[in-house]
Amino acid sequence: MPIITINDKQIEVEKGTNLIDAVKKLSVEIPHYCYHPGLKVDGNCRMCMVEVKGPRGFMPQIACNTPCVDGLEVKTDTQVIKDMRRNVMEFLLHNHPIDCPICDQAGECRLQDYYMKYGKYDNRSTVEKVHKDKAIDVGPLVVLDQERCVLCSRCVRFCDDISKTNELVISNRGVHSKIGVFPGTKIENKYSGNVVDICPVGALTSKDFRFKMRVWFMKTTKSVCHGCSRGCNILIDHKDEVVQRFKPRENKQVNDYWMCDDGRLSYKNINNPTENGIFPPNVGINDQISTTSATLATIANKNRFLEATEKGQTLEYDEAVNKFKSTIKSFKSRYSPKSVAALASPDSSVEDNWLLKVYMNDIVGSDKVFGASFRAEGYYDDFLIKADKTPNRKGLEYLGISTNNDDLIKALEAKEIKLLIVMNNDLVGEGGEKIKSLLDGVEVITMATHENATTDMANLALPTSMYSEKFGSIVNFEGHLQKFDKVFDTFQMDDSLAIPEWEFFANLIKDFSPEREYFDIEDVWTEMRDKVSGFSGLSFYEIGDQGISIPKKIQKEQELRDLEIKKANEEAEAKALEAEQKPKEVIS
Ligand code: SF4
Ligand code: SF4
Ligand code: FES
Structure with a gap:
């Protein structure tokens, strides 16, 4: 690996690493506007100037177009560089409106940050600023302020190279250059919100967040989008138990730097509709953008299910838990343990589903745990969006829970099930008339995050926490195991007593077997790593921020086993050879 020298300190970096990224290893910052690691290099803003050693000594050049090679020597903090940065800032801000008090980007704006760090010049301009258009509606999610733009072209490159929809263009010349959409077009691609994230200033802002x-x-929590089986890595920004926005989080193995608009707006599912801000929940959701948007808008308008009910009547949470226990007991004795079945959930975490399975197998004494989901497939493309709109179907498979819908249908048709526990799965709403008629004569207990057709018809319905209200993990369609953190507790929303599904079943298991205690999520992992082959040797903590590819892990383990076998065989062969070559004892 090449060794490079930054400000007289040496570091080893991967060959070809961009200099801007390489210096981060030394906690050195090279300020930049147009460079973005997910886009092609454009080199237009000149903010990233550094001095690089060449045949004529140290000379200024842009860092963003400087790949690291062995022996590269760079200085980032010379007076020449400081002056250049200050001059670039003066140029960029010359016609800028400086309307920070009314700009949404304030607080996360590179013009503000870099002025304070690298600018701090006194304004020398005495002429009227060039004015351009403000608050232009350029798409269902995006508003453009041309005066604030620094013409870095990140947004143009995103639309050209990532979404490949080419809506944006820089027109005119010199000081009159401006960003805009081609006449008659809007930024209507399914990934349009990303241009807001990558705009380094307040030129492109989110209509939804504005x-x-x-x-x-706001506070920020690391999480994973539950909008489809991709599981894009996200940051959840929240304040006072209300989620304000989702932003993509970098993960090269899953979503690179991006997320889709439906996923971005799916934060509205967490809040009650009244808390979704001054804009209605379907702002930015346009049926033409995505076929799933209509579904999202419906979900976003659904109330959270925060109180237990019995046949539609509100019930104290503790009463509901007791009712749950007594119902299981009564069906077990009236029929048999196997008359009780459970429907796991591809929307719930690995831990939730595992403890449901453990509870059913070990406490109820039934092996009837199904992983069916009747959610319709939705829009998909060859970039991020997957047709499967559930986030953890693969996780169920790793846990040994069948995701074949026919298995549940057959069991219902055979009238084997008398009591069905439906965990976080709108079986009635998504299963349609066929499922409704098959449930005739079956008592249903459900646990739900939102009011839905299943909570409406269930004999007993208990509220449960959403993914943002618990720690947990899910496995995406490729087998990538990822963890998400808790944003806030469900009880902080309208004093609901809802708890995560895994905690609910952990309590029930402990009731029957006091020695089996799952104090926290790591205790669930202690059990899973011994019993679930794909998760062997793992802990919740070890999943890390970037997740773990289970297929790759299994392959690696297999390779190690093969290597050990090979080594053992070689040793055995060597021993055999040695024995053969030993001179035989002559018996006289
Ligand atoms: S709108 Fe933002 S991202 Fe686009 S060119 Fe201007 S500053 Fe760059
Ligand atoms: S592609 Fe799927 S996981 Fe990614 S942001 Fe969109 S809905 Fe969420
Ligand atoms: S970041 Fe290098 S020229 Fe803009």
Whole structure:
């Protein structure tokens, strides 16, 4: 690997690493506007100037177009560089409106940050600024302010090279250059929100987030989008138990730097509709953008299910838990343990589904745990969006829970099931008339995050936490295991007593077997790593921020086993050879 020298300190980097990224290893910052690691290099803003050693000594050049090679020597903090950065800032801000007090980007704006770090010049301009258009509606999710734009072309390159929809263009010349959409077009691609994320200034802002919240008031939690089986890595920005927005989080193995618009807006499912801000929940959702958007808009308008009900009547949570226990007991004795079945959920975490299975197998004494889901497939493409709109179907497979819908249908048709526990799965709403008629005569207990057709018809319905209200993990369509963190507790929303599914079943298991205690999620993993072959040797903590590819892990383990076998065989062969070559004892 090449060794490079930054400000007289040496580091080893991967060959070809971009210099801007390489220096981060030394906690050195090279300021930049137009460079983005997910886009092609354009080299237009000149903010990333550094001095690089060449035949004529150290000379200024842009860092973003400087791949690391062995022996590269760079200085990032000379007076020449400091002056250049200050001059670039002065140029960029010359016609900028400086309307930070009314700009949504304030607090996360590179013009603000870099002015304070690298600018700090006194304004020398005495002429009127060049004015351009403001608050232009350029798409269902995006608003453009041309005056704030620094013409870095990140957004243009995103639409040209990533979404490949080419809506944006820089027109005119010199000081009159401006960003805009081609006449008669809008930024209507399914990934349009990403241009807002990558705009380094407040030129492109989110219609949905605009004027909702100052960024410095929010807290951020790492999570994973549950909108489809891709599982894009996200950051959840929230304040006072209300989620304000989702932003993509880098993960090269899953979503690179991006996320789709439906996933971005799916934060509205977490909040109650009234908390989704001054804009209606379907702002930015346009049926032409995506066929799944209509579904999302419906879900986003659904109330959270926060209180237990019995046949539609509100029930104290503790009463509901007791009712749950007594119902199981009564069906077990009236029929048999196997008359009780459970429907696991591809929307719930690996841990939730595991403890449902453990509860059913070990406490109820039934092996009837199904992983059916009747959610319709939706729009998909060859970039990120998957047709399967459930996030953890693969996780069920790793846990040994069948995801074949026919298995559940056959069991219902055979009238084997008298009591069905439906965990976080709108079986009635998504299964349609066929399922409804098959459930005739079956008592249903459900656990749900939202009001739905199953909570409406269930004999007993208990609220449960959403993924944002618990720690957990899911496995995406490729077998990539990823963890998500808790944003806040469900009880912080309208005092609901809902708890995560795994905690609910952990309590029930402990009731029957006090020695089996799952104190926290790591205890669930202690059990899973011994019993689920794909998860062997893992802990929740070890999943890390970037997740773990289970197929690759299995392959690696297999390779190690093969290597050990090969080594053992070689040793055995060598021993045999040695024995053969030993001079035989002559018996006289
Ligand atoms: S709108 Fe933003 S991303 Fe696009 S060119 Fe201007 S500053 Fe860059
Ligand atoms: S592609 Fe799927 S997982 Fe990614 S942001 Fe969109 S809905 Fe969420
Ligand atoms: S970041 Fe290098 S020229 Fe813009």
